[in-house]
Amino acid sequence: MTFAFLRSMVRSRCRFGASFAMWLIIFGGNFGSGDTLAENDGLEEDFTLDPDDGLDEELEDASTEGGRKRAWIKMALFVLVGMLLLGGIAAGLWFFFFKKDAAGTDADINVSPAVQSTQSTAMPEEDTVFEEIIHLGLFERVPLKENANMSLVSVDISLELVDTKSRHEVLSAAPNLRSVVESQMAEFTWMELRNSDGKIRLKYQLLREMNSQLGQVLIRNVYFRHFIMQ
Incomplete structure (x- = not known):
């Protein structure tokens, strides 16, 4: 009878141990899988967010660079237009002032020799005797x-x-x-x-x-x- 009792106790403990082991396996696996899913969800969230964030940054960089280029182009156009205006004003002033003086000088140059040639042509007839x-x-x-x-x-x-x-x-x-x-x-x-x-x-x-x-x-x-x- 004592032997039968011991055998029943051993069997009951083995069953309890097996049940406890199965419980650990089941619930432990569930806990592990939950953590894994949570981690995977975090990775997916990170994976889905990072490309958008990088694209936004690239777009922002591109827009900033394009804005800088447009600003330089506008500045170059303003400088070019200003230089053309200054050149036109300078040419107009030169034509108005210096060209007038040059025309007067040319007139003096063209008139004076004519007078001298007239005088030189008339002089031999009066003074020079052949x-x-x-x-x-x-x-x-x-x-x-x-x-x-x-x-x-x-x-x-x-x-x-x-x-x-x-x-x-x-x-x-x-x-x-x-x-x-x-x-x-x-x-x-x-x-x-x-x-x-x-x-x-x-x-x-x-x-x-x-x-x-x-x-x-x-x-x-x-x-x-x-x-x-x-």
């Missing part, structure tokens, strides 16, 4: 040989002497020399004198006839000025 040149005078409306509508010529003639010593002799014969000019021109037509060949022929013919009138070769050349046919 002893070998004799101004025979202006011949106005000298009649030509009539064979065209134009039958008159006006010309100013000067004579170049061979020697200045014969100046007085030639001046004394000036009226006769003028008659020679008029008579020789009457031998030419307008068609003959309208070109250079006809004028050269007239010159040599006048030289021959004038020197013949003087009795010796005292005239070297004949110069025509203001040769106008009418």
Whole structure:
């Protein structure tokens, strides 16, 4: 009977131990799984929140960088517009003030030589005397040989002497020399004198006839000025 009692006690303790072990396994596993789920939920929350937070930060950084770029572009545009305005104002001032002075200076430069050239052109006729040149005078409306509508010529003639010593002799014969000019021109037509060949022929013919009138070769050349046919 004692043995049977002991055996029953052992069996009951074994059952209690087995039951207690099973209880620990079941509830311990549940506790562990709960903790794991809680941890997993935390990880999922962290995982789901971190990408959004990083994206927001990247967007904020991008927007900040874009704003800085736009600010630099605006500043550069303002500086460029300001420089263009200043350049335009400076160019306008230069054109208004300096160009006017330059125009006045150019006018002085252009006018002064003209006055000087006029004076220099007039001075030789008054002050400078070429002893070998004799101004025979202006011949106005000298009649030509009539064979065209134009039958008159006006010309100013000067004579170049061979020697200045014969100046007085030639001046004394000036009226006769003028008659020679008029008579020789009457031998030419307008068609003959309208070109250079006809004028050269007239010159040599006048030289021959004038020197013949003087009795010796005292005239070297004949110069025509203001040769106008009418």
